[in-house]
Amino acid sequence: MMKLPSTPRRNRYLAAVTAVAVTAIGIPAVQLVGSSASAVSRVSPDRDQPQFLKRTRTTLVGNLPRIPWEGGSAYWAKFANARAGGWNSASFFPIGCWFCNVSSDQEIAFDKSKGINTYIGMWEGTDFSLFPSNRVYWLGTGLKGQSNTSPYNPGVFLDDEADGTFTPASAGQQHLAALRKTVGSNRFSYANYTSQVIGSDMALSDQLKFVNDYTDAVSVDMYWYSIPFCDWTPYRGNLYAVPIPQKTCRTAHSYGLTNEALRKRDAADGKLQPTWTWIENFNGMSGAPAAPYITPAQLKAAAMSTIIHEARGLFWFNQSFTGACQSANVIREAQYSPTSTCGKKYRANIDAMGVVNNQVKALAPVLNTQSYRWSFGTGIDSMLKLKDGYAYIFAMTDGTAGQRTFTLPPGISGKAVQVLNENRSLPVANAKFTDAFAAETTYHIYRTSLK
Template identity: 50%
Template sequence: MAVLVVTLLVADRDGGPDGAGPDTALLDLPRVPWEGGPEYWARFPATADAGWTDPAFFPVVSWFNGISSDEEVRYDRSLGFNTYIGMDPSTPYSLFADNDVYWIGGALNETFTEDSRNWVGTFLDDEVDGRFPPDEARDRLAQLRESAPADRPAYANFTQTVVSRDMTDDDAEALINDYTDVVSVDMYWYTIPFCDWDPYRAVYLLPVEQETCRTASSYGTVVEMLRQRDAADGELQATWQFVEVLNGGPGEGPFLGNIEPDQLRGAVMSSLIHEARGIVYFNQSLSGPCQGGNVIRLSQVQEDFCGAAQVAAAGEVNAQIHELAPVLNTQSYEHDAGPGLDTMLKAHDGYAYLFAMVDGSGPPGERRLDLPAGLAGGEAEVLFEDRTVPVVDGRITDTFTTESTYHVYRIPLEGTGEPA
């Protein structure tokens, strides 16, 4: 990956260099390459006009979720979904506008106009790399992009082929870089057969070992590989990540199982830790005993729905995303917290935030997390867990019970006082 190094040089001013509040202490660390947050969405008139430049906004997308009433949209919003891709063509634009949610796609019907503020993006296509040879896929995306509105970001989703060695670098980099402003890959590690194949195919740009293939860390690795492809042309776009609400297996099977609630939350957090700028939920379940074309809606209308726990888990982690949006919308620092860890370090309004999970190199358990200089020490608040942990000699020691466990630590920067 091409690395852009940006160092925070100014302290004690209103509006830090990340544009999301004052930094009252210095973290003298390089920055992770940045294409996220309000600055990115300000590039496009549609997203800027719709309010995506608000530091408190983070896109959480429901894939092919039908809405037919305000009540249904309010239910989706209660679970943290604010954006839709895929919809029945009869859906009126008013459902988006009246409920402050957003549409990415084409004009569904005559109620959509060029002035429709909540129509924020164009959806080019899904999985062209899996449906066409590379040259045909490129031609298709080029034609679709040519006819797309210039004021709206263009989005496409791909299969895992573009982050594997099954496609040449030139073909993969062209597909990722030449047509889109937002890009994602769908690879449902927990619920498809790939991890069990014998022989196992280690075909990816970064290692995904078979013994830890079916873990949350694999979702983050996809984001990292996609960002590597995206950086090849020296320009960055927003990378989003898919996570299945129930399962991502094909309808013809075999059915391996549904994602568990803790796995769902962990897959989302791993994606964020690896710098995903949006989360897209695969909202269909095509195999196994709990099937449906709109899992989220089934959880609303069916009593004792078999996927209720997974939908609730999505709502829980989405609530955390929205609470942390002003933090997520700041540029991360490069920092190695120690072996066996995936971490992301940010600073906002006088606090450092360290997001942490175990990586795919070993089992869960106790880890020591090294903190950078410039933190007040004493103790760290563990968000969403109603506890604190001591900071001793610049380190936190904590336990990660499972491979999908994550912790978010909030630590005051020097001179800013104790955690609230």
């Protein structure tokens, strides 16, 4: 049985502690290779990446280099339970919740309306039959009536923050190695870590062992909007595997860079696994001092930032332990007490979480294609993919608001960009278009037909 913490989450502060645009641009179907292709770009260089990450080239659009990946949805086909459960479908993207305890179909229906399809952490008396009957997934062991061969139990969550719990680090590694042996080959193993595995507080050799030796999917939690890390003196974010600038530390951009840093650690052994990301849906702090609560705009932007930086799953920290609004299950509070003083705040955040989750879910067939690298312009952090005759550009700023001009790569020749859900369009001239990002949390979705 996986180890469940005595409280729903340990303190990230003690453990180690965007404007976003999604642009769909029409391209000629003749330019596609096979049934689909994809392209991605980011401003951040990869000069520190292992050589194997720099090899692949394509002639599809401007001879762009590919972003290395683990294989998208096809990755899950090697695990029998995940394959039977449809995780290898291009339309599936894992979106999960931590200690989102459920006791009824009604509760799961509410969660599904907010885009949740996967659960981690649960009261051990939970009836496992709720998962197959509602077509959602449980990553763990030990529930009432659980079947370890069920397609609705595709993987096992080994433990939370073993890198920050055990001393010395080797004790945590031995703990995970023992848990890994109990999983079997039909399910995948997953673990979540603190930012120690991408920071300066742990030997690099131990960071690489934690990230690479025990899991088939891995994540790091670091709640930039709602913990004091950005104000610490001396500031240490510049020592991360991918440096986090202090000037833009408390922005959505930092969540994306965190996932990029984890991908860098994961790539060190020459093998890639899905890297997932954790975001607080209300608060990421426990104990004093009281921390700020993430806003609806911030949590949406943080999620999109991690997607741009190649996160393969979104998972939500679902508790609040500081300040006036404290809850062991924010989602349930939003469902059952939406008109109380704190309930109104919970509901606003959970509704926003649902918006971004469902946007990601709708884009799963695009997100599950491989990406290519392209820099669209100064101050833009971006991802470009090709799918079924369209190019999709996911873009955010570098943590600062303002106007940005995008330069399209060769092979993309749309004449106008439609801004979805905003009833406006933008002209494309000389392969360039310009848009404004009112805040670092702003994001848009663009689409244009060809000519």
